[in-house]
Amino acid sequence: DVDLLKGIRHLLYDQGYTIKGVQRLLRENGAQFIIALGSGDTAAAEAISQQKQAAVREEEAHSAEQERADAAEEAAIMGSPKSSSHGRRLFGLIKGDDDGPVAADGKRLSKDNRTLLQETLFDLLECKRLLDQVR
Structure with a gap:
């Protein structure tokens, strides 16, 4: 044009x-x-x-x-994260509300966040296990 x-x-x-x-x-x-x-x-x-x-x-x-x-x-x-009632403990992630890992801002992680982190870690470990099987 x-x-x-x-x-x-x-x-x-x-x-x-x-x-x-x-x-x-x-x-x-x-x-x-x-x-x-x-x-x-x-x-x-x-x-x-x-x-x-x-x-x-x-x-x-x-x-x-x-x-x-x-x-x-x-x-x-x-759905929501599974509760910690299954009793798995890893690296002290599931403890009483006054114990446990500390976030970057210096505050304690909530029980729900610790549970979510633990479940994520287990999922990652399971993925690693599966990947190791196919190698």
Whole structure:
């Protein structure tokens, strides 16, 4: 399209954009934006830019909402951590609430966090065992 080429020429020669800069503008805002800039219609270019930004924000909001829904579904499938009633003890992770490992901030880990850490460690050890079997 001749108008698009005029817009690209305007940005390169009159506005001092690099080729990569024009490519980025074209990719982010589309051909109509470049055409509007080339024809001097800054109002149209601004409107196109705002529409693109609104579309991006809407897509980000939708993506965040989908991630929250996926996390909720995963939590429903996975369930909560198992209690420590199975009696397994490893490296002192399961002790009384006043004992046990200390977090980076100097506070004691809660019983639920210690249980979760212990279960994760057992899962990792089981993965290692399975990997060792196939080697």
